[in-house]
Amino acid sequence: MGEAIVITSGKGGVGKTTTTANIGAGLAQAGSKVALIDADIGLRNLDVVMGLENRIVYDLVDVVEGFAKLRHALIKDKRFENLQLLPAAQTRDKTAVSPEQMKDLVETMKEEFDYVLIDSPAGIEQGFKNAVAGADKALVVATPEVSSVRDADRIIGLLEAYEKHKPYLIINRIRPAMVKRGDMMDIDDMIEILAIELIGVVPEDEAIVISTNRGEPAVMNPNSRAGEAYRQITRRLRGEEVPFPKLEEESSLFGRIRRMMGLKG
Amino acid sequence: MFDLFARVFGREDASKDVAKERLRLVLMHDRGSLSPQALEDLKNDLLTVISKYLDIDQEGFQVDFSRHEESMALVANIPIKRRRG
Numbered sequence: 001m002g003e004a005i006v007i008t009s010g011k012g013g014v015g016k017t018t019t020t021a022n023i024g025a026g027l028a029q030a031g032s033k034v035a036l037i038d039a040d041i042g043l044r045n046l047d048v049v050m051g052l053e054n055r056i057v058y059d060l061v062d063v064v065e066g067f068a069k070l071r072h073a074l075i076k077d078k079r080f081e082n083l084q085l086l087p088a089a090q091t092r093d094k095t096a097v098s099p100e101q102m103k104d105l106v107e108t109m110k111e112e113f114d115y116v117l118i119d120s121p122a123g124i125e126q127g128f129k130n131a132v133a134g135a136d137k138a139l140v141v142a143t144p145e146v147s148s149v150r151d152a153d154r155i156i157g158l159l160e161a162y163e164k165h166k167p168y169l170i171i172n173r174i175r176p177a178m179v180k181r182g183d184m185m186d187i188d189d190m191i192e193i194l195a196i197e198l199i200g201v202v203p204e205d206e207a208i209v210i211s212t213n214r215g216e217p218a219v220m221n222p223n224s225r226a227g228e229a230y231r232q233i234t235r236r237l238r239g240e241e242v243p244f245p246k247l248e249e250e251s252s253l254f255g256r257i258r259r260m261m262g263l264k265g
Numbered sequence: 266m267f268d269l270f271a272r273v274f275g276r277e278d279a280s281k282d283v284a285k286e287r288l289r290l291v292l293m294h295d296r297g298s299l300s301p302q303a304l305e306d307l308k309n310d311l312l313t314v315i316s317k318y319l320d321i322d323q324e325g326f327q328v329d330f331s332r333h334e335e336s337m338a339l340v341a342n343i344p345i346k347r348r349r350g
Contacts, residue, residue: 145284146284146287146288146291149288150288150291150292150295153292153295153296154295157295157296179281181279182279182280182281182282183279183280183281184281185281185284185285186281189281189285193285193288193289193292
């Protein structure tokens with residue numbers, strides 16, 4: 001029996017979909033059997049971030065309505081044989097699916113997969129309720145900005161009301177140089193405010209934009225700092241004890257040269 | 266550079282401290298599910314009730330949330346001019 005994990009945030013644009021894609025690819029790379037569900041009905045994007053947009057035949061709503069079988073709707077990722085995606089419907093809206101239907105679907109998928117990752121839409125309404133309905137665990141993505149932290153706090157409150165979800169924090173797009181000069185909240189500030197357990201810290205990284213352009217998750221890129229952060233999250237999810245490395249500034253010429261030469265910076 | 270200079274000489278807070286302080290206040294309202302408007306109403310109601318018994322210095326009257334470790338308290342500071350009657 002696998003585990004269902006919802007990736008959520010409240011605020012839009014903080015990196016939920018990128019996080020889902022990278023953790024999914026990371027878990028598959030590490031040998032787990034993984035299914036990704038895009039629960040953002042009407043605004044699907046996990047397919048393009050994963051580079052699988054040309055292979056969609058059926059979607060989540062087709063499966064829930066019994067129009068297609070689950071195994072026909074799941075898209076196999078050719079790069080990782082044990083990674084599959086269930087895309088969202090693009091021409092429907094969130095009301096096309098109920099939390100009960102989502103719960104049943106996720107239960108069924110947990111029988112076949114080690115991890116079922118659910119990419120939640122922004123907001124706190126039905127799309128969010130659908131996304132969390134079948135989840136055992138929640139990863140809350142927040143950037144070190146007031147609006148994102150405020151919305152994350154709201155989401156954490158709602159998740160705690162459901163009780164069965166223990167929320168974990170992913171701090172996304174942190175900029176070490178700004179933290180150093182006191183112009184960005186640091187890891188301790190975020191934990192102090194949100195009061196939940198930390199599971200990952202992902203630095204701002206141009207490699208994310210590039211990898212999204214190409215539809216190849218950054219976790220596949222051994223030289224990306226964000227990719228490395230996602231690999232660490234993956235290992236923590238698989239139960240490994242991975243210490244949180246100190247935030248390092250990427251400014252030294254030497255560091256950049258080392259990176260260009262493909263050495264780990 | 267000027268920012269840094271100003272900060273070294275204590276003329277400006279690091280902006281992350283401003284962010285934290287603003288968040289602290291806004292989250293207290295969010296978590297207590299009391300909007301700034303509701304807090305203002307509460308303040309006015311308190312003022313009305315207490316004024317029946319005491320002569321209050323309305324200028325110095327303050328009501329706000331305060332956090333101690335894990336718990337939250339509503340703290341009112343009510344300067345009294347003199348007893349009524």
